[in-house]
Amino acid sequence: MNIPKGLNDLLPGEVLKRRLLESRISKIFTQWGYQEIITPTFEFYEILAKGAGSMMQKEMIKFFDREGNIIAFRPEMTTSIARVASTKMQLEPKPSRLYYIGNVFRYDDKVGNQREFCQAGVELIGVNSKEADAEVIALAVESLKNSGLRKFFIDIGHINLFNGIMQSIKVEEKRKQEIKEAILNKNFVLLEKILYFSDIKDDEKEFILKMPTLRGKEEVLEEVEKIINNELSISALKEIKGVYNLLRNYGLEEYILIDLGIIRDFDYYTGIIFEGYTDYLGFPVCGGGRYDNLCSKFGENIPSTGFAIGLEKLITALEKEDIHSLNLERPEQYLLYYQNNEDNFKKALVVAKNLRKKGLIVELEAEKVCRGVKIYSL
Amino acid sequence: MNRENDTDYLVIALPSGKLFKPSIQLFESIGINLKGGKGISRKLTFFDQREKIKFIITRPKDNPTYVECGAADIGIVGEDVLLEEKKDIYRLLDLKFGKCKMVVAALEGGKQEKYYKNNGHRLKVATKYPHIAGEYFNKKGIYVELTKLYGSVELAPQVGLADMIVDIVSTGRTLEENKLTIIDEIIPLSAQLIVNRISYKTKHKRVIDLSQDIKKFISLESDKIAEW
Numbered sequence: 001m002n003i004p005k006g007l008n009d010l011l012p013g014e015v016l017k018r019r020l021l022e023s024r025i026s027k028i029f030t031q032w033g034y035q036e037i038i039t040p041t042f043e044f045y046e047i048l049a050k051g052a053g054s055m056m057q058k059e060m061i062k063f064f065d066r067e068g069n070i071i072a073f074r075p076e077m078t079t080s081i082a083r084v085a086s087t088k089m090q091l092e093p094k095p096s097r098l099y100y101i102g103n104v105f106r107y108d109d110k111v112g113n114q115r116e117f118c119q120a121g122v123e124l125i126g127v128n129s130k131e132a133d134a135e136v137i138a139l140a141v142e143s144l145k146n147s148g149l150r151k152f153f154i155d156i157g158h159i160n161l162f163n164g165i166m167q168s169i170k171v172e173e174k175r176k177q178e179i180k181e182a183i184l185n186k187n188f189v190l191l192e193k194i195l196y197f198s199d200i201k202d203d204e205k206e207f208i209l210k211m212p213t214l215r216g217k218e219e220v221l222e223e224v225e226k227i228i229n230n231e232l233s234i235s236a237l238k239e240i241k242g243v244y245n246l247l248r249n250y251g252l253e254e255y256i257l258i259d260l261g262i263i264r265d266f267d268y269y270t271g272i273i274f275e276g277y278t279d280y281l282g283f284p285v286c287g288g289g290r291y292d293n294l295c296s297k298f299g300e301n302i303p304s305t306g307f308a309i310g311l312e313k314l315i316t317a318l319e320k321e322d323i324h325s326l327n328l329e330r331p332e333q334y335l336l337y338y339q340n341n342e343d344n345f346k347k348a349l350v351v352a353k354n355l356r357k358k359g360l361i362v363e364l365e366a367e368k369v370c371r372g373v374k375i376y377s378l
Numbered sequence: 379m380n381r382e383n384d385t386d387y388l389v390i391a392l393p394s395g396k397l398f399k400p401s402i403q404l405f406e407s408i409g410i411n412l413k414g415g416k417g418i419s420r421k422l423t424f425f426d427q428r429e430k431i432k433f434i435i436t437r438p439k440d441n442p443t444y445v446e447c448g449a450a451d452i453g454i455v456g457e458d459v460l461l462e463e464k465k466d467i468y469r470l471l472d473l474k475f476g477k478c479k480m481v482v483a484a485l486e487g488g489k490q491e492k493y494y495k496n497n498g499h500r501l502k503v504a505t506k507y508p509h510i511a512g513e514y515f516n517k518k519g520i521y522v523e524l525t526k527l528y529g530s531v532e533l534a535p536q537v538g539l540a541d542m543i544v545d546i547v548s549t550g551r552t553l554e555e556n557k558l559t560i561i562d563e564i565i566p567l568s569a570q571l572i573v574n575r576i577s578y579k580t581k582h583k584r585v586i587d588l589s590q591d592i593k594k595f596i597s598l599e600s601d602k603i604a605e606w
Contacts (some may be wrong), residue, residue: 153580155579185469186466186467186468186469186575187469188468188469188470188471189469189470189471189472189570190469212468212578213582213586215579215582259579261579277576277579277580279385279580280385281448281576282445282446282447282448282449282574282575282576282577283446283447283448283466283575283576284576
């Protein structure tokens with residue numbers, strides 16, 4: 001009696017933690033003016049594929065429906081929400097602030113071979129400004145903080161830093177693709193080899209190799225400013241600087257690092273991108289960024305930004321940091337038993353009603369059972 | 379060691395098997411004392427308190443999994459493992475030892491032309507590396523049926539389980555002893571230094587210092603290392 005590979009039954013102890021975390025996070029989202037939205041668990045593949053790169057398209061779990069349509073389980077939430085924003089909420093005044101908590105599905109999560117996992121996230125739809133970027137990053141920090149996590153960083157970067165450099169180097173398109181792929185695959189051994197055999201200026205080679213390691217506070221920006229000279233990358237740097245300064249106003253700079261080595265898996269990003277790291281996880285706990293062209297694939301040109309937190313990952317990080325961080329203070333729990341006696345039963349019903357009214361948890365049984373719950377004597 | 383200071387340590391995953399000894403030698407040569415690896419292969423973990431390094435020993439194929447999940451910050455792994463199974467890790471250095479080749483081999487007396495002709499039926503290939511083999515034959519446009527084996531692949535052609543094998547060879551002696559000849563070389567391979575994607579950021583200085591030390595050593599001694 002098994003379930004498909006990569007899926008899990010969550011037992012009550014785990015569910016308690018999950019729900020506690022969900023409530024901590026949704027509370028913050030709500031306080032910041034974000035409203036919850038629920039979209040279907042599976043949709044037409046064609047729609048979801050608009051937001052997925054070729055890698056993610058392979059990872060989607062698909063099937064045929066009765067009419068012969070290809071259906072896919074959502075591999076992430078942003079595409080579905082972009083669809084709703086452009087087709088059902090396009091007339092509403094902007095910006096829209098939306099949040100979600102829901103399960104997403106992929107054949108290979110890379111880590112732990114899970115196929116179903118839970119994401120909580122927000123989308124700030126209809127504004128293209130550094131203030132919007134900063135708000136979403138600040139909200140990511142606040143959400144992690146309020147989940148109970150103490151030690152973490154949000155790294156911010158920009159998709160066009162890399163794009164600008166790739167555009168500006170003068171090398172044939174095939175080589176460019178090879179370089180890009182090596183960087184995306186984080187294969188520096190191959191990257192060095194390709195660069196060695198490529199006809200690229202030495203300082204550009206050096207910068208391409210160095211870029212993934214540039215991470216820190218403002219001094220990183222100063223360092224990079226000296227090296228790059230293409231327009232796309234320069235304006236990207238300016239945007240990072242702007243957002244960083246706003247985050248300083250939020251008082252969150254201790255959590256923020258500028259990181260030119262960020263690579264995100266999704267193809268839809270167009271601007272600022274960011275990821276959250278803790279010492280306790282070998283992969284990011286959250287990630288997001290600006291996606292100004294996704295909505296236009298559904299007919300409306302609406303610039304947007306957002307992020308998602310992986311709840312299973314966050315639970316792992318929280319418990320590694322402090323095993324008690326998801327212990328919930330529950331009301332006292334009692335067992336009432338009436339010894340299979342009708343008079344006792346009536347009495348027990350009244351007592352139980354009163355105790356529950358006081359907020360206690362009461363179970364009613366005919367006979368005494370042992371399950372580690374306090375006995376309430378009649 | 380408790381969890382609290384786990385994050386102070388740099389965790390390095392060493393592969394058991396052929397790459398174990400050269401890996402130990404490599405770290406000793408850059409000044410990290412592993413006592414020649416004595417007594418640690420059974421224990422599976424080993425600490426260098428002074429340098430704050432924790433060594434763990436993994437099965438070669440599991441090595442990148444430990445690194446990908448962050449159970450180890452750094453790993454040493456044969457390129458064959460990385461080619462067969464894609465992992466989300468940084469590949470930092472070619473360590474230049476554990477050199478070998480991924481090859482196609484068949485029973486002696488044949489030519490590539492002979493083996494790569496389907497003659498109306500699909501060719502049978504036995505291998506530990508179905509992904510690499512599949513990609514190779516796909517690119518060549520040759521229709522094959524792959525059989526995944528877990529070891530002693532050389533046996534397969536002799537008992538009629540396969541027409542050819544795809545496997546790694548270092549000296550070629552095993553092939554010879556089993557009357558097999560190389561009909562094509564797919565790719566040269568060597569040991570690689572890999573790093574977890576978060577450790578690469580959060581423990582950046584330590585990771586880079588270590589890899590610089592190793593790099594310096596490799597370029598000085600590359601001839602000698604090749605013999606290890």
